[in-house]
Amino acid sequence: MGTAGSLGESLVIEQLNKTYRVSTGDVPALQEINLTIGEREFVSIVGSSGCGKSTLLRIIAGLENGYAGTVKLGDRRIAGPGLDRGMVFQEHRLIPWLTVEQNVAFGLNGRAPGENERLVREHLELVGLSSFAKAHPHQLSGGMAQRVAIARALVNQPKLLLLDEPFGALDALTKIQMQQEILRIWEAERTTMVLVTHDIDEAIYLGDRVVIMSSRPGTVKKIMAVDLTRPRDRSSYEFIQIRKGIYAEFFAEAEKPFAYAI
């Protein structure tokens, strides 16, 4: 469970550099990122604000125009959005005047009508919201709205799900429930997952590996393997040792002038 699969649909990032050009000059966002994520792997990414985590996910999603280096999913170079990738943001980004099922169907592309209905039904079931199919977003709790966003991102059955701080705005208990949910979905769907989070425990609880990024410019500082069976116990000795190791990296980072402490 959770080990990297074949190289067939790996995400391969090599020598990735991204600079934003703004009126005041160049903003180097990412520098020499090298990272390979195996098929069906779950990778967490942590790092202080502004270190380029969202930029990295947006490039993988195909939402940034232009980068230097290689970003490939399987043998396909990423040059724009595609059905092989889904994304979930911190805000649910649901369309307020559409029902839950219409919001999920909104992500569907180029399928026969009967199949569309089946896929929407299956994905609402997957996130436990079948009975809310006709509800509107304002009738949902924050956790439920994020479940809909996850169903919408998975409805095309992508190879890769990108999650940008998806539980960052949820209360502590809902967040823990959602972490268990995403694990269940990962095991059921066998989708490769890349999760950006501010929450170090969440990163360790979920990831096969935790990528620690460093800022100004954004680089990969360290990658830690989380070699613990699931479900993981946040109070176990091994879990706490990994947490200590990650905090140590952050404290080293915070000593750099102007860096953000966590």
Ligand SMILES: Nc1ncnc2c1ncn2[C@@H]1O[C@H](COP(=O)(O)OP(=O)(O)O)[C@@H](O)[C@H]1O
């Ligand atoms: N569209 C943009 N234009 C200019 N600069 C940007 C843009 N998006 C992000 N940046 C800059 O790139 C850096 C990385 O941002 P971001 O990827 O959002 O970081 P994170 O998600 O880790 O907080 C920051 O310095 C940010 O200000």
Ligand SMILES: [Mg+2]
């Ligand atoms: Mg961000």
